[in-house]
Each structure stands twice: as structure tokens, then as C-alpha cells.
Amino acid sequence: MSAWLxxxxxxxxxxxxxxxxxxxxxxxxxxxxxxxxxxxAGKSTLMKILGGILxxxxxxxxxxxxxxEIESVDDARxxxxxxxxxxxxxxxxxxxxxxxxxGRELRRGLLLDEAGMERECSRWLARxxxxxxxxxxxxxxxxxxxxxxxxxxxxxxxARVLIMDEPTSSLSLAESEHxxxxxxxxxxxxxxxxxxxxxxxxxxxxxxxxxxxxxxxxSGELARFELEHDRMVSLMVGREYQSSEQxxxxxxxxxxxxxxxLVVRAHPEAKLDLEVRRGEIAGLAGLVGAGRTELLRxxxxxxxxxxxxxxxxxxxxxxxxxxxxxxxxxxLVPEDRKEQGLFLEMAVRENVSLGAIARDARCGFLDFAAxxxxxxxxxxxxxxxxxxxxxxxxxLSGGNQQKVVLARWLSLAPQVLLLDEPTRGIDVGARQELYxxxxxxxxxxxxILFASSEMEEVLHLxxxxxxxxxxxxxxxxxxxxxxxxxxxxxxxxxFPRLSA
Amino acid sequence: xxxxxxILAVLVVVFFTFGFxxxxxxxxxxxxNLIRWTALFGILSIGVSFVIITGGIDLSIGSVVGxxxxxxxxxxxxxxxxxxxxxxxxxxxxLAIGLAHGLLITKLRLQPFVVTLCGLLxxxxxxxxxxxxxxxxxGMGHSALRQIAKGMPCSxxxxxxxxxxxxxxWHSLRWVFPRTWRKGLLKTPGELLAIGCAALLGFxxxxxxxxxxxxxxxxxxxxxxxxxxxxAILAGVLLDRTVYGRHLRAFxxxxxxxxxxxxxxxxxVVIAYVLCALCSALAGVLxxxxxxxxxxxxxxxxxxxxxxxxxxxxxxxxxGGQGSILGVVVGTAVIQVLRNGxxxxxxxxxxxxxxLGAVILIGVAADEVIRRLVARRRLDARxxxxxxxxx
Numbered sequence: 001m002s003a004w005l006x007x008x009x010x011x012x013x014x015x016x017x018x019x020x021x022x023x024x025x026x027x028x029x030x031x032x033x034x035x036x037x038x039x040x041a042g043k044s045t046l047m048k049i050l051g052g053i054l055x056x057x058x059x060x061x062x063x064x065x066x067x068x069e070i071e072s073v074d075d076a077r078x079x080x081x082x083x084x085x086x087x088x089x090x091x092x093x094x095x096x097x098x099x100x101x102x103g104r105e106l107r108r109g110l111l112l113d114e115a116g117m118e119r120e121c122s123r124w125l126a127r128x129x130x131x132x133x134x135x136x137x138x139x140x141x142x143x144x145x146x147x148x149x150x151x152x153x154x155x156x157x158x159a160r161v162l163i164m165d166e167p168t169s170s171l172s173l174a175e176s177e178h179x180x181x182x183x184x185x186x187x188x189x190x191x192x193x194x195x196x197x198x199x200x201x202x203x204x205x206x207x208x209x210x211x212x213x214x215x216x217x218x219s220g221e222l223a224r225f226e227l228e229h230d231r232m233v234s235l236m237v238g239r240e241y242q243s244s245e246q247x248x249x250x251x252x253x254x255x256x257x258x259x260x261x262l263v264v265r266a267h268p269e270a271k272l273d274l275e276v277r278r279g280e281i282a283g284l285a286g287l288v289g290a291g292r293t294e295l296l297r298x299x300x301x302x303x304x305x306x307x308x309x310x311x312x313x314x315x316x317x318x319x320x321x322x323x324x325x326x327x328x329x330x331x332l333v334p335e336d337r338k339e340q341g342l343f344l345e346m347a348v349r350e351n352v353s354l355g356a357i358a359r360d361a362r363c364g365f366l367d368f369a370a371x372x373x374x375x376x377x378x379x380x381x382x383x384x385x386x387x388x389x390x391x392x393x394x395x396l397s398g399g400n401q402q403k404v405v406l407a408r409w410l411s412l413a414p415q416v417l418l419l420d421e422p423t424r425g426i427d428v429g430a431r432q433e434l435y436x437x438x439x440x441x442x443x444x445x446x447x448i449l450f451a452s453s454e455m456e457e458v459l460h461l462x463x464x465x466x467x468x469x470x471x472x473x474x475x476x477x478x479x480x481x482x483x484x485x486x487x488x489x490x491x492x493x494x495f496p497r498l499s500a
Numbered sequence: 501x502x503x504x505x506x507i508l509a510v511l512v513v514v515f516f517t518f519g520f521x522x523x524x525x526x527x528x529x530x531x532x533n534l535i536r537w538t539a540l541f542g543i544l545s546i547g548v549s550f551v552i553i554t555g556g557i558d559l560s561i562g563s564v565v566g567x568x569x570x571x572x573x574x575x576x577x578x579x580x581x582x583x584x585x586x587x588x589x590x591x592x593x594x595l596a597i598g599l600a601h602g603l604l605i606t607k608l609r610l611q612p613f614v615v616t617l618c619g620l621l622x623x624x625x626x627x628x629x630x631x632x633x634x635x636x637x638x639g640m641g642h643s644a645l646r647q648i649a650k651g652m653p654c655s656x657x658x659x660x661x662x663x664x665x666x667x668x669x670w671h672s673l674r675w676v677f678p679r680t681w682r683k684g685l686l687k688t689p690g691e692l693l694a695i696g697c698a699a700l701l702g703f704x705x706x707x708x709x710x711x712x713x714x715x716x717x718x719x720x721x722x723x724x725x726x727x728x729x730x731x732a733i734l735a736g737v738l739l740d741r742t743v744y745g746r747h748l749r750a751f752x753x754x755x756x757x758x759x760x761x762x763x764x765x766x767x768x769v770v771i772a773y774v775l776c777a778l779c780s781a782l783a784g785v786l787x788x789x790x791x792x793x794x795x796x797x798x799x800x801x802x803x804x805x806x807x808x809x810x811x812x813x814x815x816x817x818x819x820g821g822q823g824s825i826l827g828v829v830v831g832t833a834v835i836q837v838l839r840n841g842x843x844x845x846x847x848x849x850x851x852x853x854x855x856l857g858a859v860i861l862i863g864v865a866a867d868e869v870i871r872r873l874v875a876r877r878r879l880d881a882r883x884x885x886x887x888x889x890x891x
Contacts, residue, residue, distance in 0.1 A: 302760065322762040332760065340760045343753045345821065354750055354761055361743045408761070 002065065004029045005161060005192065010059035012045055019045045020056070021216040027161065030190040032183060034203040034227075037213035038236050038427035043196050046213070047163050050194075051083035052076035081161045082154030090146055092139040097121040099138055100153050124152040128182055144175030151182070155191075162186070163194045168202060169424075172288040173492070180206060199454075200229050214238050237428050247439060249463040249479065251280035255314060256447030257330075257416045259299070262308030266294040267471025271308065274466050274473060276416065276447045281438065283462030284451040285487050291471040292451035293335055296418045299449075300332040301325040313415050326355075331409035335420035335451075337398070341405040344394030348384065349375045351393045351404050356411040378407035382437065399430025406437065417441065419450035423457060435461055455484050467491050503815035503867065504827045505693065510863060511834050518841035525844055528719045534833075534840050535656070539724035540783055540790070542832040544807035545814070546728075546735045547779025549828045550772040552811050553739070553752045555820025556605065556612035558773065560619030561780045561807050563627070564597060565800030568784030570627040573636040573794060583645050590781055597623065598777030602770030620804070627796040636794040648727075649789035652720035657709035659721040663729060664702020671695060724786050728829070731779075736825040748772060752820030809860050810835050815867075835860075 003026035012020040020042045027033050037043045048054040050061070052073040061068045063079060070076050076083075090099045097114075100121040106113040121134040130148045132141060138149065147167060154162055168176045183193055183206055197203055203210060210222040212235040220235040255275055262272040272295060276282045284292045298305040301319040310317050310328075317328040325332070334340035343351055353371045360370040372389070379387045382403040384396075393404055402422065409417060422438070423431045438461065442448050452458050458465055465477045467490035475490035519525045544561055551558045568590045575586035597619065604615045638646060708717050739745040751758040751765050758765050783803075788794050814831025816823030838859055842852050 300760075322760055323764065326762040334760050339754070340756050343750055343757055345753055346750065350746065350750070354746070354763075357746055358743045364742050364744060366741050366743060366746065 003027060003062075004064060006062040007046070007050065008060050008062065010046065010049060010061075011057045012042075012049065012054065013057055014045075019216050020049075020059075022059070023213065023216065023218055025211060025218075027192050027194065029160075029192055030187050031209065032187055032193045032195055032207050034207035034210040035194055035196045035213070036200075036203065036210055036232055036236055037219075038429060041213040041236070041427075042216040043213055044165065047083060047165065047194065047196065050076065050081055050161075051163060052081070053083070077157055077159075080159050081163070082157065082159035083163045083165070084147065084150045084154065084167065085165060090138045090149060092146075093137070095135050095137050096125070096132070096141075096149050097134045099149060100124070100134075100156060104157075120156070121152075124156045125149075127155065128152045129178065142172070142175065144171045144178065147171070147175075147179070148182075155186075159191070161192045161194065163196075165196045166198065167195070168197065168199060170288065176202075200232050203227060203232065204229070212236055233428065247281075247461065247463075249280070250439075250443045250445075251463055252278045252445065254278045255311070256280070257299075257449065258311040260309045260311075262295070262298065262310070263306040264291060264294045264298045264471065265303050265306055267291050268306060270471035270473075272473055274476070276449050278415075278445045278447050279442050281442050281448040281450070281461055281463050283458040283465040284449065284468060285453075285455075285458050285465050286468035286474075286491050288453065289470075290468040290491065292453075292468055293420055294471070295468070296332060296420050296449070296451055299325065300330055300418060302332075326412065326414070329415035331412060331414035331417045333402070333405050333409065333417070333419040333422060335424070337401055337405060337425075338394075342393045342401055345392060347390045348379070348393055348396070348404055349389040352378050352407045352411065355408045359412075374411055378411065382407050382410075383433070397430070399426045399434065402426060402430075402434060403437075406434075410441070414446070416447045416449065419448065421452060422450055423452075423454070431457075455487065458487065459484065504824060504830065506867065506870070507814055507827055507830045507834065507863075511830055511837065514834060514837050514841070518837065518844070522841070522844050525841065528715050530840070530844070532656075532719055532722060534836055535725050536722040536790075537840070538829075538833045538836045539722060539728040540786055541803070541806055541810065541836060542728045542829050543724075543731060543779050543783040543786070544803060545810040545828045545832045546731060546825060547776040547783075548804070548807040549811045549814070549816050549823050549825065550735075550739075550748070551612070551776045552808070552816045552818060553748055553820060553823050554769050554772050555752045555755070555818075556769070556772070557616065557808070557818070558601070558776050558780075559613065559616040559804050560597070560601070560623060561776070561804035562800040562802055563620045563623035564594065564777055564780035565784035565787060565803050566794075566796060566798075567623040567627040568594060568781040569788035569794045569799050570631055570636050570796045572785050572788050573638050574631055576638060576642060577636065578631075583642065587785070590785060591778070594777045594781030595774060598774030599770065601777065602773035605773065606766035606769050624797075627799075631796045633796055636788075636796065637792045638789070639792075642789075646789045646792070648723055649786045651723035653723055653726055654721055655709055655717060656719045656721040656725075657705045657717055659726065659729070660701050660705030661703075661709055662705075664698045664700070664705060666702075667698040668695065668702060671698075724790075727782075727786070731782075732825050732829050739825060744768065744771070749821050752822070806832075806835060809856070813860055813863050834863075 005027040007023065007025040010020050010023045010025075011018070023042065023046055025046065035043050035047070045054060049056050050070070052070045052075050055071065061070055068079055070079065070081070091102065094102075097118050101117050106116050106120070108116070118134050125132070125134055125148070128148050128151050130145065130152065132145055138146060141149070151162065167179060171179065180202070183195070186193060195203070195207060204227045207227060208224055210227055210232065211218060212220045212222070212232065214236060219238065222231065222235070254277060256278045258275040260273050263270070264272070270291070274282075284295065286292050294303070297303045299310065299319065301321045301324055304320045310319055312328045312330065317324070319325045319328055319330075322332070338344060343354075349371065352375050356374055357366055357371060360367045360374075375389045378384070379389065384400050384403050384407070393401060396404065419438070423434055426434065438448055438450075450461065459482060462482070463479060465482055465487060466473055467475045467477065467487055469491055477486055477490070524530060544565070548558050548561060571590050571593060572586055575581045575589055576583065581589070601612075601615055601619060604610050605612050707713075711717070739748070747758070747763045748768050750761070751763060751768055755765065784800060787800070810832040811823065811828050812818065812831070813834060814823070814827035814829070816828065835856065838856060839852065842855055843849070847855070
């Protein structure tokens with residue numbers, strides 16, 4: 001079978017690693033090809049090569065059998081290949097039209113042809129089913145709407161291949177549904193789509209075919225009827241994979257965290273009550289915007305609650321700042337590791353010890369020996385790789401960065417550990433390691449409250465799940481009643497059901 | 501450490517270039533002046549580096565210098581206060597200024613640039629208004645007080661010997677108490693080099709002092725230099741060996757993460773601005789005692805720019821988080837050597853700023869280029885290693 005677009009024997013090295021070792025990819029017209037693999041498998045690199053952002057060391061790209069030279073983003077655009085970035089690349093201080101035409105503005109003489117651009121932009125927005133005006137300022141749009149702008153922009157530049165990198169990672173349920181419908185329509189019109197996602201449910205639903213990468217090589221190709229969850233995971237991790245065996249609960253009787261009548265700034269109309277016991281792993285589930293992150297931030301004093309009471313270990317506590325939260329015995333592994341959790345340009349040593357140095361100090365002077373002990377112990381206990389205390393935190397992989405953040409909190413031995421999206425952007429192997437770690441902490445009596453938008457994670461890890469909807473606690477599910485359907489039922493409770 | 505070595509190399513090159521071009525440059529009197537000016541400006545640079553490490557900036561330094569330099573003789577001569585009271589009042593004024601800056605920046609979340617720019621205008625205006633623009637001085641009196649700035653407490657060689665040998669002795673503690681010291685500290689080539697330099701300076705100084713050899717032995721250490729040495733050691737310890745210093749650097753690197761880590765970020769930043777204002781006032785007082793004639797309208801003008809330039813040249817990044825006290829002091833010395841050399845060579849005053857600006861720009865650009873080259877080298881080496889491993 002000859003392919004419409006083909007990448008042959010593509011190789012690419014980065015310092016210290018050969019990322020692609022002869023990858024072969026074929027794409028037909030009007031096909032949705034899922035590209036799967038753990039982080040670091042080479043998916044993004046391969047797509048950056050196709051999108052003209054990176055140049056391969058060797059290998060060729062063929063379009064309709066003829067060799068295609070892609071040396072820059074412009075070349076790729078010329079060939080009709082457009083990359084929709086994971087982090088959207090729109091100028092959010094400008095309006096949609098300005099972004100749509102950025103770099104190729106229409107002109108009338110010396111002046112911009114504003115009316116012409118608006119007309120053209122509106123036409124494409126309508127085509128992708130956008131319901132916002134072409135003059136809307138990008139900063140007022142939701143992430144899903146911004147994504148539509150990107151897609152419209154690509155189509156407006158005559159794209160025949162759309163590369164979508166984790167397109168649903170920050171979309172609400174409704175927005176995801178809209179995107180799926182759009183993917184179907186584009187496919188019918190002959191646009192080819194390369195779809196990268198960690199959410200295998202989506203892949204089963206959308207893709208015509210899947211290409212799985214592992215360690216820079218193709219580890220398998222699956223046809224439509226072969227797209228089963230365990231099969232895809234097995235190819236990704238390279239061994240037989242059996243989906244989550246049941247965790248054993250370590251929950252004890254004593255209360256570790258109790259909140260009553262807590263009012264969070266983002267949802268001033270809702271009052272929250274919940275309790276987490278020692279050794280218990282509690283999950284916070286809900287759709288985007290349900291208030292999970294806001295609840296954790298309020299508990300940790302980043303955005304203090306407007307009202308309500310918080311007990312930690314049975315004692316009432318006043319928490320108006322992270323300092324007070326830490327003093328009360330809380331810790332937070334934040335949502336955005338790089339912005340909120342880590343000091344990327346500082347050494348692993350300094351990142352790990354930052355919490356404990358004040359405790360170990362003598363009259364304000366650092367105790368370097370104690371610091372060194374703590375860091376070596378943490379590296380060994382959490383298996384931080386590479387085990388180098390002086391390496392800059394920014395040079396570690398996502399999973400190891402998360403371990404560094406965890407290590408900082410563990411050194412303070414909090415009673416309650418709050419985690420916000422603990423495995424976002426972390427690959428399957430490292431995830432399992434983090435889950436085992438969290439489980440171990442719970443077994444030692446630490447209470448865990450984690451927020452996650454990944455259903456699998458919630459189902460696998462939690463002893464009990466609090467489901468939020470529109471800032472309210474819409475229900476609590478214990479182990480026996482914990483199913484995907486039950487969670488979704490509660491998460492969408494006050495919403496009208498969506499039609500797919 | 502490599503940054504410190506770089507700026508040290510620049511100092512050595514500039515120093516000997518001027519010495520080569522102009523014989524009078526190496527005269528004891530000139531060297532004494534160089535050291536005195538480096539000491540006075542070094543105090544300013546140390547102060548501002550704390551602020552720069554938070555990612556902030558202090559533009560009011562020159563005006564704080566002007567205000568404190570005006571206030572001291574004004575209190576002493578016009579109001580006939582006693583010296584301790586006058587000094588205490590100046591310190592209180594500086595404390596208030598630093599607190600005001602810090603609180604406006606942390607509590608009201610105003611930008612450091614704006615706050616200290618307003619400070620620049622306000623303190624200059626205050627100094628002029630209080631004194632009605634009259635030149636202030638100590639006249640013939642207060643000679644004891646003026647010794648703080650004018651005094652020559654010991655020979656330079658002896659001071660060098662003490663500092664160098666002191667450093668060596670402090671380092672040898674880790675062999676005396678290996679359990680508490682050796683584990684905690686890093687053994688790097690840079691550190692070995694530092695020990696080497698300390699040994700050279702220490703024993704060289706000791707030799708010159710003991711043998712009373714030639715003109716070098718007769719150069720006296722200006723009192724402000726003694727103050728600088730003590731201040732630099734204190735600041736270095738504060739920055740690199742205390743919880744406060746570590747927290748300050750962390751805040752400079754990533755403000756959000758510092759807040760999430762529960763650091764007392766606001767308090768730390770306020771302290772940095774207070775330290776900067778106190779250093780400025782100290783330098784202002786020393787400048788005033790030194791020259792004995794203070795024109796409120798211009799005294800200390802542009803000094804903040806010398807201080808900031810020295811800090812940047814010495815390895816501080818205006819993005820925050822980076823910098824070392826040693827580098828900043830050496831950076832100050834480079835600037836003072838340049839100023840001194842330019843005037844000795846008979847280059848017109850008008851050109852001074854052109855040359856200073858160009859040299860600082862070249863220095864910072866060279867640093868950036870070298871950093872990238874080294875990074876590229878390392879990359880290439882790792883690519884080759886990886887290729888060999890797979891082959």
C-alpha cells in the first residue's frame with residue numbers, strides 16, 4: 001500500500017540520547033493516525049521534524065511519492081502540514097483576527113485591511129464551529145476556544161495534515177466532545193490528522209490506526225479493531241500490562257483533615273465539608289472548572305478561603321498563607337511543577353533541602369552536613385535519577401522533577417499531603433513509581449488528598465473520591481461504589497447531559 | 501566560581517595594562533587612592549547586590565548617599581548634636597527609607613524600579629531643602645570622627661596577610677573537624693584555586709610586611725578598606741551560609757515556587773532593601789567624612805549606576821537569584837581602576853562614561869558568549885560520547 005505522506009528511516013540525536021532510531025510513518029488522506037508512546041519515546045521529536053521545527057539527522061519525507069524538503073516551519077506550512085502546539089502559541093493580548101493573520105496580514109496599500117481580514121477569519125471560524133466573534137480578544141477565550149482558533153488558522157493556511165499534541169489535556173468535557181466531532185468532520189473532508197494523546201479512551205474512539213513508539217523505534221502498529229487499552233499500553237511500556245490491580249487501603253480511624261463550611265473564592269456560593277483520615281488516600285474528581293485546584297489552594301493558604309473551618313489532626317487551624325499551612329502540618333505538590341514547585345536553575349540539593357534547612361539551621365546558619373545527609377537519603381529513598389545532588393533541577397525528567405518536589409515535602413513530614421495533578425506530563429513507567437510512593441506514604445499514616453483529571457488515576461489510587469461540580473461537593477464515593485460511570489454521573493450532575 | 505575567576509582575570513588585565521601605559525599608575529599614592537575608592541563604592545555594590553538577587557533594583561542609592569552625607573554634617577554643625585546621636589539619626593533615616601521601599605514593594609506590590617526612582621527624586625529634594633542648598637562640612641572639627649574615613653589603621657600588606665591566612669585557617673578547620681565540615685562542603689577546582697590565591701596573598705603579604713620591603717610595604721590600608729573587608733565577609737556569610745541567603749536566592753530564581761514553599765518572602769525582600777539602604781548610608785557617611793564638603797544638589801549623583809554596573813559586572817543577573825559578594829567587590833575594583841586609569845592617561849573626562857559603558861557592555865556580552873560556547877562544547881562532547889556508545 002503506497003502512502004500519501006511517508007516518513008522513512010528518520011533518525012535524530014540530541015546530546016546524550018538518540019531520540020529517533022529509524023522511524024517509519026505512513027499517513028493516508030483523511031485518516032486519523034494516533035501516535036502513542038511514553039514521554040521520551042520520541043513522539044514530539046518526530047512531529048517537530050514533520051512540522052519543520054527540527055531537522056532530522058537522516059531519513060526522508062515523501063508526499064505522494066515525491067521527496068519533500070522540510071527545512072523550516074514555512075516549508076511545512078507550504079506543504080500543508082500544521083502543528084497545533086501542546087501549549088497554545090497565540091498572542092493573547094490581540095484579538096482572534098489578528099492572531100489568525102499574524103505574520104501574513106492582508107493589506108490595502110500601506111494600511112491593514114481590517115474588514116477583509118475579519119471577513120475571512122469569520123468564515124473559517126464558522127467552519128470549525130466556533131461560537132465566538134472574530135474580534136474577541138484571545139485572553140477572554142477558554143483553552144478549548146483558543147484551540148479552535150489554532151485549528152481554524154491552520155486550515156486557513158490550507159493545511160492538509162493537522163498534528164494535534166495532547167489536544168484535550170486542558171479541555172472541559174463539552175469542549176472535548178466538540179473537538180471530537182470536529183476531528184470527524186475534518187477527516188470526512190480529506191484532512192489527515194496525527195493525534196498524540198495519553199488518553200487511550202479517546203484514541204479508541206477517534207483513531208483509524210495507531211502507531212506506537214518506544215525508545216525511538218516503532219514498537220507496533222494497531223489497526224482500528226485492535227485498539228484495546230491493555231494492548232496499547234503493552235506496546236508503550238514494552239511488557240505485558242494488566243490494568244490496575246486493587247490497592248489495599250491503609251485508612252485508620254483518626255481524622256487527619258476536616259473542613260466544614262469552607263468557601264472558596266472562585267465559588268463563593270458553595271460551602272464544602274469533607275474529611276480525610278490518617279493513612280487514607282482521597283481523590284478529588286470533577287470536570288475542569290469544578291473547583292478542585294481552588295479547594296487545594298484554599299486549604300494550603302495560597303488563596304485563603306473566605307469562610308469555614310479547617311481542622312488538622314483534630315485541632316482547629318487558621319490558614320491564611322502557605323507558611324501557616326505548613327505550620328499546621330500540610331504540604332502541597334502544586335499543579336504546575338515548573339512554575340510553582342521547582343527552582344529549575346538551582347541544584348537538586350537546594351530544591352530538596354529548601355524546606356528543611358530552616359529547621360536544621362543553628363541560629364540561622366546552614367548546617368551543610370545535615371543538608372547533604374538529607375539530600376543523599378532523599379535521592380536514595382525516592383530513586384531520583386540521575387542520582388546527582390548538584391544537577392540542576394531543570395535538567396531532570398518530569399517524573400524525577402516531581403520526586404524532587406515530593407522529597408522537599410517529605411523532609412517536613414506533613415500530616416496531610418495535598419497533590420494537584422500529581423502525574424501530569426509524566427510517562428507511564430514513572431507514574432507507577434509515583435503511585436507506589438504515594439501508597440507507601442499512606443501506609444505510614446500520612447493522609448493524602450489529590451486532585452486529578454485522569455479517571456484512571458482516580459480509580460486506581462483513591463480509597464475514597466470526592467466529586468466536585470461547579471464548586472459544590474456533588475457526592476462522595478467509597479471503594480465499592482467507585483466506577484468511572486459513578487464519577488462522571490456526579491461530576492456532570494448539575495449539567496444537562498451532553499450529546500456526543 | 502568561574503564567573504569570579506573571569507572578572508578577576510579582567511581586573512588583572514586592566515590593572516597591568518594601565519600600569520604598562522602609565523608609570524605613575526603604580527605609585528603608592530595612586531594605589532592607596534584606588535583602594536580607598538574601591539572600598540567606598542564596594543560598600544554600595546554589596547548593598548545593591550542583595551536587592552538585585554531578589555530580582556529587584558534600587559535606583560535611589562545615589563540620593564541616599566547624598567542625603568546621609570548631608571545629614572551628618574548638618575546634624576553636627578548646624579544642630580550641634582553629639583557624634584553618636586547624629587550617626588544614630590542617620591542610621592534611623594536609612595532604616596526608614598529601606599523599610600519604606602521594602603513595604604511598598606512587597607505589600608502594595610509596586611515595582612522596585614518605580615518605588616526607588618521616586619526615592620531618588622524625594623531624598624535628593626529633601627537633602628537640598630533641609631540645607632537650603634548650602635554646602636555642608638565638618639570644618640576643622642570632628643577630626644576623631646573623620647578618622648573613620650581618613651584613617652590608616654595598618655599597612656596594606658599586613659591586612660592582606662591577615663585576610664589570606666585567615667581564609668586558609670578557616671579552611672583548615674575541615675581537616676581538624678572532618679565530620680562536621682568535610683561532608684558538607686564541595687571540593688571543586690575553583691575552591692582549590694581560591695585556596696591557592698589566598699595562600700599567595702597571605703604569605704606574600706606577610707613576607708612584604710615582615711621584611712619591610714620597599715615601597716609596597718609602606719602602603720597603608722585606608723580605613724574604609726578595612727570596613728569593606730569586614731562588611732564583605734559578613735555579607736558573604738549571610739548570602740551563602742545562612743537560611744536567609746538561601747531563601748533570598750530561591751526567591752530570586754522563582755518567586756511563585758518560593759511562595760508555595762512557604763518561605764517568608766515578603767520579610768526577606770524587605771530585609772534586602774533595608775540592607776541596601778543601610779549600606780548606602782554607611783557609604784554616604786564615609787564619603788562625607790572623606791571629602792568634608794558636601795553639595796546637597798549633586799553629592800552622590802549617579803552612584804547607583806556605578807553600584808549596579810559593578811554588581812552586574814561581578815556576576816549578578818538582573819533576573820535575580822545569581823551573584824556572589826567576591827565577584828561584586830572585584831567588579832567594583834574593575835570600574836574604579838578604569839576610572840582612575842582614564843584620568844591618569846589624560847583621556848578627557850567627557851569620554852569617561854563612554855569608555856565605562858563600553859567596557860561593561862563588552863564584559864557582560866563576553867560572559868554571555870563564553871557561557872554559550874561552553875554549553876555548546878559540552879553538548880558536542882556528549883553527542884560524541886553518545887555516538888561512540890551506540891557505535
